[in-house]
Amino acid sequence: MTTLWHERPVGVVGLGLIGGSIGLDLMALGVEVRGLVHRPATAERARQRGLASQVSTDPAVLKGCAMVLLALPLDQLLEPSPDLLAALPEGAVIADLASVKAPVLAAWEPLVPHFVATHPMAGTIAAGVEAGLPNLFRGRPWVATPTLQTDPGALEHVRAMAVALGAQWLECEAHDHDQAVALISHLPVLVSAALLRAAEHGAEASPQAALPQLVRALASSGFADTTRVGGGNPELGILMARSNRAALAEALGYYRQALEGLEGLLKQHDWDGLGRELEACRDLRPEFL
Numbered sequence: 001m002t003t004l005w006h007e008r009p010v011g012v013v014g015l016g017l018i019g020g021s022i023g024l025d026l027m028a029l030g031v032e033v034r035g036l037v038h039r040p041a042t043a044e045r046a047r048q049r050g051l052a053s054q055v056s057t058d059p060a061v062l063k064g065c066a067m068v069l070l071a072l073p074l075d076q077l078l079e080p081s082p083d084l085l086a087a088l089p090e091g092a093v094i095a096d097l098a099s100v101k102a103p104v105l106a107a108w109e110p111l112v113p114h115f116v117a118t119h120p121m122a123g124t125i126a127a128g129v130e131a132g133l134p135n136l137f138r139g140r141p142w143v144a145t146p147t148l149q150t151d152p153g154a155l156e157h158v159r160a161m162a163v164a165l166g167a168q169w170l171e172c173e174a175h176d177h178d179q180a181v182a183l184i185s186h187l188p189v190l191v192s193a194a195l196l197r198a199a200e201h202g203a204e205a206s207p208q209a210a211l212p213q214l215v216r217a218l219a220s221s222g223f224a225d226t227t228r229v230g231g232g233n234p235e236l237g238i239l240m241a242r243s244n245r246a247a248l249a250e251a252l253g254y255y256r257q258a259l260e261g262l263e264g265l266l267k268q269h270d271w272d273g274l275g276r277e278l279e280a281c282r283d284l285r286p287e288f289l
Contacts, residue, residue, distance in 0.1 A: 005093070005157045006164070008066035009034050013084065015046045015055070017123060018097050019071030020132020023051040025165045028134065034061045036084075037129075045129045059087030067157060070096040074239040078107050085111060093154040099181055100243040101145040101174040109147065114154040117174065119143045119181070120167060125232045138166030145174040182247035184288065187255060189237050190248070192230025199223070 009032040012019045023033045027050070035052030036059060037043050046055045054061055062068055068088055070077060077098055088094060095116040098104050108115045122140040124131065142162040146155050159169050172180075199219075203212040241248055265274040 005067045005161050006031055008032075009053075009064055010161075011036060011062040011065035011068035011089075011092075012052060012071055013062075013068060014071035014073075015042070015051045015132065016071060016128050017126055017131035017136075018120060019069065020046070020049070020051040020129065021122075021134070021136035022069060022071065022097075022132075022165070024132055024134045025137065026161075027053060029164060034065060036061055036087075042129050049129065049132070051129070051132050059083050062087050062089060062092075065089050065092055067093040067095065067161070070094065070098075072096075072098075073236070074098050074100060074104070074243045077104050078243070080107070080111070088112060093151075093157045095154075095158045098243075099185060099240060101143075101177045103243050105145065105147060105174050109149055114151045116150060116154050116158045117145045117147075118158060118162070119145075119177065120162070121185070122167075125228055127233045127236070135166065137162070140167055141170050142167035143170045143172060143177055145172060145177050147174070178244050179247045179250075182244050182251040183254070186240050186244055186248050187251040189229045189232070189240065190252065191255060192227040193237075194230070195223075196227050196230050 006029065010026055011034045012023050012026075013036045015023060015035045015037055019035070023035055026033050033052040033054075035043075035046055035055040037046060037055060037057060040057055043055045043057050046052060066089075077096055091114070093114045093116060094108070094112045095118050096104050096108065097118060097120055099119055101117045101119060105115075105117045108117070120137050120140065120142045122136045124133075124136075142165075144155060144158065162169055199215055200212070203215045206212075262274070262277065264270075265277065
């Protein structure tokens with residue numbers, strides 16, 4: 001860790017949406033990016049798309065990197081490959097990019113001396129080597145969850161990189177982060193999945209045989225917006241739920257309370273109360289966006 005991140009190569013492990021987007025943005029800044037992927041076919045497509053300066057399935061590609069960014073699924077972060085651990089350059093800053101922080105910190109802090117736990121809050125429904133795109137992080141939060149063991153110099157290197165990509169840097173406790181993302185990132189995945197199921201089951205329960213086809217034909221932008229994340233990558237959703245189960249279960253409880261409150265107003269024909277609730281939500285929404 002003798003030079004700044006932009007003076008030596010940066011390794012990116014995983015070139016899906018997050019890793020591929022980082023690779024594109026770093027290279028636009030003149031940084032040499034070395035990508036490590038699992039499959040030869042993925043490596044070839046990543047080269048075709050120009051997601052990194054070098055792309056390989058051999059962990060040795062990380063040799064000489066000043067920083068290595070772990071854009072891996074949660075299960076691979078929680079049980080890191082021995083080959084990957086052996087290939088990490090001595091003294092390099094190592095940062096993960098996962099959406100859950102406490103279990104990742106527990107797994108990685110004992111393994112490497114310059115580990116920084118982070119989470120760029122940006123994304124689309126796309127996944128895989130075709131998903132990376134430029135400027136994904138511009139204007140978006142990039143959260144770090146340092147601990148007493150976090151090297152301040154390593155933290156500063158990652159912060160400088162995130163800011164250079166246009167992100168808004170934030171720091172908080174890992175537990176607080178995991179509770180927050182359960183409410184605003186993980187809960188919407190299950191809520192939108194439930195909305196899709198409700199529309200399907202409600203239509204199929206109708207005695208009108210044409211209703212299932214009709215609800216699909218009438219679904220428009222509002223339904224598309226509210227169900228986008230529920231129609232995303234199922235594997236990512238499962239990993240998120242497994243890794244942040246307690247916080248997500250608590251978030252679902254709050255959502256259930258909110259639904260029951262709205263249902264009560266509806267059953268009571270309390271249109272004034274419903275109006276006040278909708279007005280309050282209208283005023284509340286800008287605080288989250």
